[in-house]
Amino acid sequence: QVQLVESGGGLVQAGGSLRLSCAASGRTFSSYAMGWFRQAPGKEREFVAAISVSGGSTYYADSVKGRFTISRDNAKNTVYLQMNSLKPEDTAVYYCAARTGWNILEYDYWGQGTQVTVSS
Numbered sequence: 001q002v003q004l005v006e007s008g009g010g011l012v013q014a015g016g017s018l019r020l021s022c023a024a025s026g027r028t029f030s031s032y033a034m035g036w037f038r039q040a041p042g043k044e045r046e047f048v049a050a051i052s053v054s055g056g057s058t059y060y061a062d063s064v065k066g067r068f069t070i071s072r073d074n075a076k077n078t079v080y081l082q083m084n085s086l087k088p089e090d091t092a093v094y095y096c097a098a099r100t101g102w103n104i105l106e107y108d109y110w111g112q113g114t115q116v117t118v119s120s
Helices: none
Strands: 002-007 010-013 018-026 033-039 046-051 058-060 068-073 078-083 092-099 114-119
Touching (some): 018 114, 033 068, 046 068, 058 068, 078 092
Antiparallel strands (some): 002 018, 046 058, 068 078, 092 114
16 A cells, blocks of 8 residues: 655646645555546546656646656655646646556545645
8 A cells, every 4th residue: 555645736826837746655656657636626536647657658638738747756755746837727636646557547546635726
């Protein structure tokens, strides 16, 4: 089992940047592929980005491609989401997640989330 704790959320103006972090503890972090999801008020949770165990493969939702970058540091048991050129529609609670399977949309463990608010 792995425990996940997100941090780095906050309030930012449109066009600004934030970097989210997700610290993992428990079983070996490098055994898990990781992902970021978000959920805006009144909407379903949606996929944002994913990264493979080694970090060599990354995947993005079309809505964030070119603006967000997912990365991981296995020595620090941490996955990051660098968010640039933020838009008001990026406002949501952001969750990190860990998976052992191959499907980038299906995850076994979830963090508690961190709020990101982008003002216009």
